[in-house]
Amino acid sequence: MNDPGASTAIRILCSPVTAAELRQRMPQAGVCGTYTFVHPTPEAPQPDAEIGFVSRDITGASTKFDVKPDTAMYYEALLHAPHLQWVHIHSAGLDRPIYIDLQARGVTVTNSAGHNARSVAQMALGGVLALSRHLPRFMAAQREARWLPPFEQAPPRDLDGQVAVIVGWGAIGQHIAQVLQALAVRVRVARHDASRAAQGADITVAYDAVGTLLADADWLILACPISDATLRLIDAEALARLPAHAHLINVSRGTVVDEAALIDALTHGRLAGAYLDVFEQEPLPADSPLWRLDNVIATPHSSGHSSGNRERVLQMFLRELARREAAGLLRE
Amino acid sequence: MNDPGASTAIRILCSPVTAAELRQRMPQAGVCGTYTFVHPTPEAPQPDAEIGFVSRDITGASTKFDVKPDTAMYYEALLHAPHLQWVHIHSAGLDRPIYIDLQARGVTVTNSAGHNARSVAQMALGGVLALSRHLPRFMAAQREARWLPPFEQAPPRDLDGQVAVIVGWGAIGQHIAQVLQALAVRVRVARHDASRAAQGADITVAYDAVGTLLADADWLILACPISDATLRLIDAEALARLPAHAHLINVSRGTVVDEAALIDALTHGRLAGAYLDVFEQEPLPADSPLWRLDNVIATPHSSGHSSGNRERVLQMFLRELARREAAGLLRE
Numbered sequence: 006m007n008d009p010g011a012s013t014a015i016r017i018l019c020s021p022v023t024a025a026e027l028r029q030r031m032p033q034a035g036v037c038g039t040y041t042f043v044h045p046t047p048e049a050p051q052p053d054a055e056i057g058f059v060s061r062d063i064t065g066a067s068t069k070f071d072v073k074p075d076t077a078m079y080y081e082a083l084l085h086a087p088h089l090q091w092v093h094i095h096s097a098g099l100d101r102p103i104y105i106d107l108q109a110r111g112v113t114v115t116n117s118a119g120h121n122a123r124s125v126a127q128m129a130l131g132g133v134l135a136l137s138r139h140l141p142r143f144m145a146a147q148r149e150a151r152w153l154p155p156f157e158q159a160p161p162r163d164l165d166g167q168v169a170v171i172v173g174w175g176a177i178g179q180h181i182a183q184v185l186q187a188l189a190v191r192v193r194v195a196r197h198d199a200s201r202a203a204q205g206a207d208i209t210v211a212y213d214a215v216g217t218l219l220a221d222a223d224w225l226i227l228a229c230p231i232s233d234a235t236l237r238l239i240d241a242e243a244l245a246r247l248p249a250h251a252h253l254i255n256v257s258r259g260t261v262v263d264e265a266a267l268i269d270a271l272t273h274g275r276l277a278g279a280y281l282d283v284f285e286q287e288p289l290p291a292d293s294p295l296w297r298l299d300n301v302i303a304t305p306h307s308s309g310h311s312s313g314n315r316e317r318v319l320q321m322f323l324r325e326l327a328r329r330e331a332a333g334l335l336r337e
Numbered sequence: 338m339n340d341p342g343a344s345t346a347i348r349i350l351c352s353p354v355t356a357a358e359l360r361q362r363m364p365q366a367g368v369c370g371t372y373t374f375v376h377p378t379p380e381a382p383q384p385d386a387e388i389g390f391v392s393r394d395i396t397g398a399s400t401k402f403d404v405k406p407d408t409a410m411y412y413e414a415l416l417h418a419p420h421l422q423w424v425h426i427h428s429a430g431l432d433r434p435i436y437i438d439l440q441a442r443g444v445t446v447t448n449s450a451g452h453n454a455r456s457v458a459q460m461a462l463g464g465v466l467a468l469s470r471h472l473p474r475f476m477a478a479q480r481e482a483r484w485l486p487p488f489e490q491a492p493p494r495d496l497d498g499q500v501a502v503i504v505g506w507g508a509i510g511q512h513i514a515q516v517l518q519a520l521a522v523r524v525r526v527a528r529h530d531a532s533r534a535a536q537g538a539d540i541t542v543a544y545d546a547v548g549t550l551l552a553d554a555d556w557l558i559l560a561c562p563i564s565d566a567t568l569r570l571i572d573a574e575a576l577a578r579l580p581a582h583a584h585l586i587n588v589s590r591g592t593v594v595d596e597a598a599l600i601d602a603l604t605h606g607r608l609a610g611a612y613l614d615v616f617e618q619e620p621l622p623a624d625s626p627l628w629r630l631d632n633v634i635a636t637p638h639s640s641g642h643s644s645g646n647r648e649r650v651l652q653m654f655l656r657e658l659a660r661r662e663a664a665g666l667l668r669e
Binding site: 061062064065066123124127128130131134135137138139140141143144146147150151152153154155156157158160161162163164165183184186187188189287288289291292293296297302303304305306307308309310311312313314 | 393394396397398455456459460462463466467469470471472473475476478479482483484485486487488489490492493494495496497515516518519520521619620621623624625628629634635636637638639640641642643644645646
């Protein structure tokens with residue numbers, strides 16, 4: 006062949022913009038092999054490749070439930086690439102059907118767990134402080150240029166000494182706990198492996214025992230991955246255990262909560278309020294009461310969105326690529 | 338006299354509800370003297386007293402600028418009580434004209450500094466996180482049941498590693514700093530006495546050198562008392578030193594900032610946004626642009642409002658009363 010490089014190169018299926026960024030960073034990243042970059046086009050929709058990299062620009066405006074055509078083109082290419090061995094994805098969650106299908110085919114899927122843990126935690130903490138300090142009520146009054154004299158309002162409850170139950174003890178849950186402790190909020194944790202005590206927590210239990218922590222919880226904060234152990238973990242019964250002054254924060258996945266039961270509790274004063282970034286259906290349907298409840302802050306699955314994400318995900322991919330090279334895991 | 342207790346008792350001018358609470362708590366508070374409680378009425382507007390206690394229910398819906406009749410009745414009584422020696426007030430700030438007038442008369446005025454420091458700090462931190470994570474934009478979309486796909490929005494800037502300049506190093510500023518540090522935000526401090534370095538801060542300067550800290554500040558957080566040194570400290574020139582992506586947080590006093598210059602900077606994109614709990618005029622006039630700017634969160638001087646305040650202020654008054662008894666400061 007005239008192009009020996011191309012014949013021995015490992016193919017990476019990724020977006021053209023990502024290819025340019027990777028090419029630029031490879032020399033500094035300890036990546037030694039020869040790579041070519043391919044991407045699907047309407048004319049050539051199924052390029053073969055050994056490696057796939059699903060960066061944020063590929064998923065674009067798609068959600069787990071609503072895959073846009075540009076995203077679907079990449080998904081189809083990955084699903085049909087005969088030599089695909091490994092796919093790296095920009096998100097922490099592995100719950101989209103495409104990743105389950107790829108794993109069923111024997112493709113290794115690695116995620117970018119932790120790349121956006123700080124911003125997800127910050128969003129959860131923003132929700133805690135906004136709800137604690139009655140920000141939705143103040144912002145509603147602000148829209149009407151209306152001064153609400155503090156003395157005429159029920160005062161916010163002292164946050165100091167309140168109890169937060171954090172479900173999930175990954176990078177997100179741990180950062181939330183660290184900041185809550187600086188705010189003098191007591192932390193209890195439900196996690197996958199309760200044999201390891203969560204550092205700084207008063208109590209650590211397994212996911213299925215979360216109900217035992219709720220009777221005097223002020224905050225229930227969901228920061229776990231979705232799995233068989235967490236699907237609908239917070240059902241009507243769990244919600245009923247919470248005091249009426251408690252708030253729910255969900256930056257995990259919508260299906261960790263029974264959303265209908267949550268709406269019922271919020272509507273009937275059995276729960277003081279909620280900050281929700283995730284929903285059973287995304288986009289949240291326009292007729293959902295969650296948009297309209299005045300004790301709910303609803304954001305569009307945006308807690309992980311932050312300016313440094315793209316660079317962190319590129320570096321995670323390159324580190325994993327270098328590791329796989331060094332370990333001899335990449336076959337041409 | 339038939340009532341020897343009354344003849345030797347020290348008189349405390351306070352609201353009837355506060356009198357009942359004080360009576361109940363005095364035995365446990367180490368207060369040994371004999372006290373009677375008086376309050377002004379329309380029929381007897383000027384009872385004499387040695388001690389005054391201005392609890393939150395006395396100031397009620399009054400502001401520094403708009404004193405309601407019920408509040409004014411107490412102020413008049415204090416100003417004219419011939420034997421008044423000491424007045425304790427529920428707030429941290431001593432800037433209302435009544436307190437200045439009382440001090441000019443030789444009356445000692447003690448404040449309740451610190452009783453609400455935690456909630457003021459929480460409100461400031463809630464403002465930081467809400468603005469950092471674009472909550473006003475999301476809450477505006479929520480009102481229209483509109484899902485803003487994250488990928489179509491400019492991402493929030495990574496909060497980690499940003500720089501916050503905190504003006505004022507009392508209990509409020511210190512708690513803000515402690516939590517910001519848990520959020521990996523770097524802290525610089527402007528304080529009254531710069532010869533004492535603020536713990537954990539990269540740099541400590543005096544108030545009048547705050548301008549030297551602003552060129553690469555992401556957050557300017559005002560948590561200082563109002564004084565000659567802080568009045569209009571943040572003027573047009575100081576605001577102009579801030580980067581256009583910076584935000585201002587004010588939980589201090591409105592007059593620490595040149596409000597017209599602030600509105601100008603916010604309106605013309607020279608400042609990214611602000612969270613303001615205090616204003617030059619309170620209530621904030623309905624025609625102020627601060628109500629309507631979409632990069633501003635405006636709350637009605639409420640950051641100090643919290644459920645435990647009343648009890649903390651009562652305990653502060655009782656501790657001070659016991660201290661004055663023990664020191665022989667109370668003359669009948």
